Amino acid sequence: MSNLSVVRIPERFDFSCHKKFNENTEQVLKNTQVKVISLDFSQVTYLDSAALGMVVYLHKKAAAANKKIEIINASGVALEILMVANINKLIEIK
Numbered sequence: 349m350s351n352l353s354v355v356r357i358p359e360r361f362d363f364s365c366h367k368k369f370n371e372n373t374e375q376v377l378k379n380t381q382v383k384v385i386s387l388d389f390s391q392v393t394y395l396d397s398a399a400l401g402m403v404v405y406l407h408k409k410a411a412a413a414n415k416k417i418e419i420i421n422a423s424g425v426a427l428e429i430l431m432v433a434n435i436n437k438l439i440e441i442k
Contacts, residue, residue: 352386354386355369357392361396361399377409388420388421390422394426404438416440418439418442
């Protein structure tokens, strides 16, 4: 089994995604084999402050579980928002 798990983020990443995002990430956080959680932003065209909060909170929970978070495939407006919010100082963006 791989020590990497990819969580695909929907095109519109906002508070309406909260429940599903938490369900998906909780499963990954409980998996002791997984050491790195990649958030795949390839489909994201919109994200709001609630989405940023979910990512930051996931980072905190992952750190407590001794796991690393990374963001992959972010581009366009989504990447700009992540950079303006300084998420790159907390989480590596690849």
